[in-house]
Amino acid sequence: MGMPISDVSSDLKIEIGASSFSLHKFPQVSWSGRIRKLLVDAKDAKISRINLSYFPGGPEAFELVAKFCYGIDVEITLLNVAVLRCVSRYLEMGEEFAEKNLEARTEAYLKDVVLLNISSTIAVLHRCENLLPISEEINLVNRVINAIANNACKEQLTSGLLEVDHNFPSKAMSNTELETPSDWRGKSLAVLNIEFFKRVLLALKSKGLRQDTICKILINYTHNSLQSLVIRDHHLLTANSIEEESGPHGISLEFTEIAIASLLSTSCKLDLERRTGLQLDQAILEDIPANSHGNNHTSVYDTETVLRIFSIFLNLGDADDDEDNPLRDEIEMAYDFDDLGSPKQSSILKVSKLLDSYLAEVVVDTNLSPLKFIALVELLPDHACIVSDGLYRAVDNFLMLEVEKCGLKE
8 A cells, every 4th residue: 555645766665464454664763652563673784574463443544653653733532532532542753752642632622622521521431442452451441431430420410400499500611511301311322332331331340420320321221222223133034044953142131130230220220121122032142141249159051031031021020011012112123923834933943042042051059949949940841842842951951969968878
């Protein structure tokens, strides 16, 4: 890949993966301490090739940096500030090598634009997901997460004061200082992966955000994720572009696990369980809440939560769970349940297999009581157990372990 910036023949080629850049040494060493060291430390003084096997953001990011080194104006935006900040550290583009270097410029943009606005900070955090591990190493991930939490608490304080006194004198604020809470509590956070979302949630909780607000954030995150899943599945099904045995989409029942681990309100936990239960047919074993958060004498597995979630899917819970339920309405829009070949029947079979897999895993828990095991076994109706091999194996293994625990012999 050429850089048509100078008429002088290039004397340096930098390789990033399968891409190569024909450049000039002087502009690169003037701004980058890393490239300077690589050239100085090389045994061959006439070295003209550098291979950077790992480079944050790949060739596209390096092209931006190369232009910057040649004095071309590179606009810093929400879309590229994260990668440019990571690259500036990787290439050692600090003030000790040049004034107004890339590291200082990205820092200024972060402080003046990004960190003042929750939605902007979330957008940058989302970009950090594809920049691991360097985005963690330079503390960018923690900084933006803390900024989200701090700004959310400031917003909470401002909202509280305005509620107390409607005549509260407010100064004119720019759009970077104040935004509608629903702007970021809804779809903005939904772009984050589950790990980053958990960290944001814990930061919000540690900074003192109200319990009911955290609950709404969780529900919005779950709702937006499931809504996207329903729309995507409907499109795929109508286009006949997926096979019956295609892999699971991973709705991540960790939503419920988050609620438990974060000690949220009971109503919030139950609402999350209900929402995840309605999409249980999209889950895989790894999605099931695994660890119990009780004391050391309780079951290792959180069977109580699992029982409730499976019951919700099978309509064995409260009769009014499905009344006036917009999420259920959205799901039914995607699936024709009256059709004999509809996904509802196949969904029950998927859940049956999922339960068999779960039973095979929890059966090894020595603290699992017979009553809880029986409750799990009896969850599915008879018509859902067309193939019972997995169920029989789980029951057989459980009985064998019970015999061993009791010290009995055959």
